[in-house]
Amino acid sequence: MSGEEGWFDRFVNGLPETRVFQRLASWVLVPYWSWRTPVRPLPGGPHPSIQPGDNLQCMMNLIMPLKEKSPVGRAKAALAIAQNKDAIYAGLDNVGTVHFARFVIVGDNICMFSVYDGDFTNYIRDFIATIGSVFNAVVELVEGGEAVIPCEHNVEAFIQWVHERDLYQVPDTATDLLRDQEALNGDKAASGNDDLRLLPRKVVLQLRANANVSLGSGYRAYPGFSAAQVRNQLGIGW
Amino acid sequence: MGDSSVARRLVDAIIANLPEPAPGQRPVHTIGVGADGYFMASDVARNYCIAEHFKGQRIRVSVRFSNGQGGPKQHDGWSDVRGMATRFHLQDGAAADLIATTLAEFFARNVEDFFEFTKVARQQPVQRESPWRKILDMLQLKEPARDPYPKQTTSDGAGILNYANRRRFAQLAVFEAGVIGAPVSYARATYHAIHTFMVEDPHGVRRPVRFSWQPVAGVRTTDPAATPVDKYLRHELEERLRRWPARFMLMMTIGEAGDALDDPTKPWPARRVRVVMGTLTLTNLAKDQVADGERISFNPWRLVRGIEPSGDPILHARRCAYEVSREMRDGCPFRWS
Structure with a gap:
């Protein structure tokens, strides 16, 4: 960078990008500092807040490892979603607080990403009431899922199970x-x-x-508005 | 109006910590360039604020872009906060100013914090950290100290870090300033007016808001690994405007009860409602750079009906401090609307 920079300075400045240092960091430094200065997992989901804007367009990011880690296992997950398309739409229209929801298969995980308004526990509770059967069909394929299905009979345990799989949302700053x-x-x-x-x-x-984390609280084109407000302004009712 | 003796002390404290004083010039944001253009409010702006420049007519504007560093030396390519001060020229010679920087938060909550900062964040001789020290930092998974720029002999970096390490409220601003970089163009940075203002709508409803300018050309910084170029921003802007106007969108974020209204160290959550208030179009560099780039004097309190300052103590202190600084450099007298 500067004219006085010697070869050893340049070597050291470039050290973090070398494979040797990266391996040293992965295999030795990170485990060592993790032992010396332990860090606990941070809880998932949105940060608790009583402010109205913080309770609109909240994110849920679930990553659930499939029991059957193979193309067949992934196909079963895809089929579970495809077979329940009508039930999902019926749930969305009845609950009325969801901006969007997506099911994604990444590796041998089935992921559910959604953006919803209001309290997390009420969100899950509402969906148990409206599309509990879809949750059951998906969670049945997921590691550890058998303990909380049928979700209609294990409401509180199911909410906790989902919360524990909701990704930590790294703050925007x-x-x-x-x-x-x-x-x-x-x-x-x-x-x-x-x-x-x-x-x-x-x-x-x-x-x-x-x-696995969510980076930031999400980037929104129209923050501060609920799904119901958007639909109302667009004149498409709910 | 504020305490002018405090304002004088504030300005003196800034001047005392400059790497090289620049008598007769701004103590900070010394190097700058003036540009001309116009502002057009969006269709919805008038629904949120009754101020004249949000009514929808074309408003002539003067803008001064600047490097944050104080002193006569120009280092465009150094990582530094940049400024964008905008004057909206209104009817009958009235005007409104909006002062913004590329730093979204401030490092002091009030005047006392600021004085503490000036005591701790002193210019000190700086030299390249030893490679062995850097290796030790890397083994601790710690960020090594940044190498000084070519010909850089002093820095306030160590003092600023020391200040932030003991004051958590300052850490965000100090961290962001440390990684802010250098823009490839003054027209390719986002500028934030860090304070909260109260705006009044046609129904008399008052809302707390924060403004920011977002570049239509997008945000881009230079390669931090490349040797920095000292002088390019003015020429780049001149060439850019010769080819095509540069535009910025004025975004207004509306705060909620519970948001930090009087504390510029605290950002508002990204989930607050954002309103497009209008578009600024810059057409050319000011022809008279002495008048419109140097002697022009901005003040965050130069406001018009429809926009009021919040209770932010830093915003209150800036009112007199800007006046003191203007008088010291014989800037254009301030006219209250």
């Missing part, structure tokens, strides 16, 4: 990740003796504890 970690550890101090240069380690260790 980098330093709010630190605040989440502090809150999880009961540290509510306004000031500490922090070291911002340790942010990379904290991010790495958190992503070790929460291997």
Whole structure:
């Protein structure tokens, strides 16, 4: 970068991009610092908030490992969704708080991503009431799912099961990740003796504890409006 | 009106920490360029704010883009906050100013914090960190200190980091400033007016809002690994405007009860309602750069009916501080609307 930069400076500056250092980091440094400075998994779903705007267009991001990890297992999951198309639409129209919902197969996981208005537990509760059979058909194919189906008979356990699989939503601002970690550890101090240069380690260790995350709270074209408001403004009723 | 002695101390504290003073010039955002253009409010802007420039007629504007650093040295390619001060020229010689920077949050909640910052964040001699020290940092999965730029001899970086490490409210602004980079063009950055203002709609409803300018050309920064170029932003803007106008959308985010109305260190959640308030079109560099690039004086309190300041203590302090700074550099006198 500067004229005084020697070959050793250049070598060291490029070190993090070398395969040797990356392997050292993966195999030694990350496990070591994870042991020295343990990081607990952060809970999934939206951050609790009483503010109206924070309770609109909330994200749910479920990644559920299939029991049968093969093309046949994936096909069964695809079939479970295809066979329930009418039930899903009926549920969407009756619940009235969902902006969109998607089922995606990634590797040997079935994923459900949705954007909904209101409280998470009410969202799941409403869907159990309207399309519990679809949940049962999907969850039956998922590791650990047999413990909570039929969901109509295990409402609270099912809600908790879903919550535990909902991805941690990394905050939109980098330093709010630190605040989440502090809150999880009961540290509510306004000031500490922090070291911002340790942010990379904290991010790495958190992503070790929460291997799958949602990056940010989502990017919205029309934030602050519910599905019902949008449909009402468009004159298509609900 | 605020305490002018505090304002004087604020300006003096900034000047005392400059790597190289620039008498007769702005103490910060010293290097800048003026541009001319016009603003057209969107169809919905008048539903949210009764201010004259949101009624829909074409409004002449003067804009000053700037590098955040104080002092006479120009380092366009250094990672730095950039400024975009906009004057809306209204009827009968009245005007409204909107002052924004590429940093979305501030690092001080109030004047006391700011004085603390100026005490801690002093310019210090800077040199390249030893490679062995960097290796040690890497083994700790820690960000090594950034190499100084060519010919850079002092930096306030270590002091700023020290300030933020002990004040969590400042960490977001300091972190974002540290990774902000250099824009490829003044017209390719997003600028945020970090304070909350209260706007009044035609029904008398008052809403807390924050404004930002979003570039129609998109956001892009230079390659941080490349050797930075000291002078290119003014020429780039001139060439860009010679070919085609540069546009910015003025976005207004509406706050909710519970959002930080008086604290510029706290961002609002991304889930707040955003309203398109209009489009700014820049057509050419100002022909008289002395008048429209240097002597022109902005003030975040230069507002018109329909827009009021919030209770943000930093916003209140800026009113007098900008006036003191203007007087010290013999800037154009301030006319209240």
